[in-house]
Amino acid sequence: MNLEIFRYVVIVSVSGVLSILLAIYAYTKRDVSSSSTTFILMSCLSAIYVFGHAFELASRNLTEITLWLKVQYVGLPFIAPTCLVLILKYAGLEAFVKRKTLLFLFLIPTLTSLISFTNDFHHLLYRSIYLRPEEGAVLADIVVGPWYIIHGSYTFGCLLLGACILLWYWKRTKDVYWKQIIPLLLGLILPMMASFLYLIGLSPHGMDPVPIVMCLTSALYLWAIFSSKLLILAPIARDRVFESMRDGVVVINSAHQIIDYNQAAESILSQLNSSSIGKNIEAILREENQAIPYQYDNQKEEQEFEWINKETHKCYHVRVTPMFNDKKKMIGHIIVLSDITAQKTLEDQLKKLAYTDGLTQIYNRSYFIVESQECMQQAIENEKPLSILLFDIDYFKKINDRYGHSIGDSAICHVVSICKKHLQPTDVFGRYGGEEFVICLPYTAIHEAGRRAEKIRAHLTASPLETDKGPLAVTASFGVTEMRTAADTMDQLLQEADQALYSSKESGRNAVHLAVGNSFVQWKENE
Structure with a gap:
């Protein structure tokens, strides 16, 4: 093994060690964050891939190289979809992380891993593996098969989709979380770029640069963990907050048309459903036969009043708050309906006790x-x-x-x-x-x-x-x-x-x- 290859193996090994340390740290925080288990799995899969690549570079013959290639494919195919699941959870899109979705996401990686172990019989992943004749070290080249293209495209697609989700989510969350989002984003983009350079033959000695890049991404993850408490203080998605509110919320535009509402509002106003989007709020209330004293004249001041639902006989505190854009122009209202039935009942009881x-x-x-x-x-x-x-x-x-x-x-x-x-x-x-x-x-x-x-x-x-x-x-x-x-x-x-x-x-x-x-x-x- 020449010195340059040895240095490369050392850096790759450090990358594997960092992956293991990340997995251990995430394990200690598994009760704090719902994403910890996914992060542990991603780090372990990365460690398998990275150490497998290190042993491949340290191999003395083609047989050993072929063995360690198979070991790499125990972890490599699963890293990208696992990373995508992590991003979905981080962005509050856990509704998409269901059993059927996971089975679909990990179908191609599972097949890739099985095909790698049986490649000698069908050559779907690699047409052939051979040693480079003019290298001073034991290095192998491959001739890709049709499944390699499927595997590579799928991996690239998962990473690209994860990056797009992060960019979408970054626009919706507070700027203070950039220390978390940027490392996660680089953890997707840098391996994609490194893989692309490898495929077009621009990597040193034709070696896979992704494990080296993963050393950098692991360091970024560690920085995010200790600087912004990644896995502990993750932002909660606004959609999740919106749907989890016990208060009913209806969002209307300046033309008093309904543009959004949450589940609580749907339970309060029985006529509210998916077909209500775009309808005038006054028409919905008319269908409800409910007399909510909401003023429809583009009021720029906050309105507050009490309202009794005739159907359920529950009492609500209604707050109508105007919304403004960056130019201070009013673009609509947020109507919040808070159930104060218990409070009003208690008030009535206290009043009754008073007289x-x-x-x-x-x-x-x-x-x-x-x-x-x-x-x-x-x-x-x-x-x-x-x-x-x-x-x-x-x-x-x-x-x-x-x-x-x-x-x-x-x-x-x-x-x-x-x-x-x-x-x-x-x-x-x-x-x-x-x-x-x-x-x-x-x-x-x-x-x-x-x-x-x-x-x-x-x-x-x-x-x-x-x-x-x-x-x-x-x-x-x-x-x-x-x-x-x-x-x-x-x-x-x-x-x-x-x-x-x-x-x-x-x-x-x-x-x-x-x-x-x-x-x-x-x-x-x-x-």
Whole structure:
């Protein structure tokens, strides 16, 4: 072996070592990146090819050369399609990397590998292999067969397609990823150029320069790994992000025609499908019979509003954002529909908790006062009467002590359910305290309010609460007052009603007393 060939073998061997190191590193990162397994396979195949070529150059006779050529074809045919798979994954085109696709991609490489091992019988890959007579080293030349042309064209096609995909993807991703994309791109282009020089006879001593070039590409891969964390921080394809969004996204142009949408939008708007591309968004919404308050006058300001889908009864936050080109000219809008049904439900529940009593689901004290004050203001403005009816359950503490708090809660709910049967749509009903309740009666004078209080009292008396221990009598004492002047306040009315209620208790409970003037009298039917 002359010195020049020896140097060549050393460089080729270094290339093989770098390939193995790349495979080991990718193995350590296999849980971080989905592309690691493919990168490991590509590096191992490259190492087989490169070391096979090194041993070919170190061979002493034609028999050894033929053996190491066969070893090279264990890895060589599979490198280009494996590299293409790696690029597809890197560019977020994993949808194309399916089992059928992989079977198709690796069919020709598999046949090439098998044909290389059986070439002595059919000579499809090489017509012949012979030693160069005028070389000072043991070097072989080949006469290519028809399958060699198929193998070479297929390899070139895979590398060229991978390069085109990378260039396409580079335009769609952030500039910061150039440290990853350029090494990957050179890893495709440089072997193609080297192979081309070899085929036209411009390589030194007619030797295959691709293994030497792979030493350079392996170094570029290492640089990309340590400078930009290739295999760890790969850009996520925008298409993948677009389709993975839980929010519905519809993209329209300046003529309000739909130019794109994601799966989430299709699930929200049932009329949206592949035939919707090019249709006016207003026509789609009309077909949906949905009233989305979107303004169609080329608004350059962002629009935000809430919308309820009539079909699914879900609530969405809709954000319409204008899109501009490099010249700041508006070219369309992005409509984003975010499902806020759970949020709105929670808001409604919180609002309900803010103004209702948790046990009885009627107004709590604070909200009752707010509502009843509004009723007072309306009564003053319309010069109409308004009465307040305050009552509490008789001997409620004894009920709790004897039967337990569970029965006490049932007694409260029992009273509320009976009272509701006597309410008018305009009445305001609230829980004033533990066992105390209050009703605001708009457009009702005090004697009519007393009559209604008496009906509720009588109904309670005649309707005992059914318990496991038998029927439980539940009665209540009532105090009734009315607004006399516009200067009256709700606090004054509640105090008067409370004093009237106290009179009912003093008289033996289960009674109705009215605040008339400065006195409190028991209600009678003939009053």
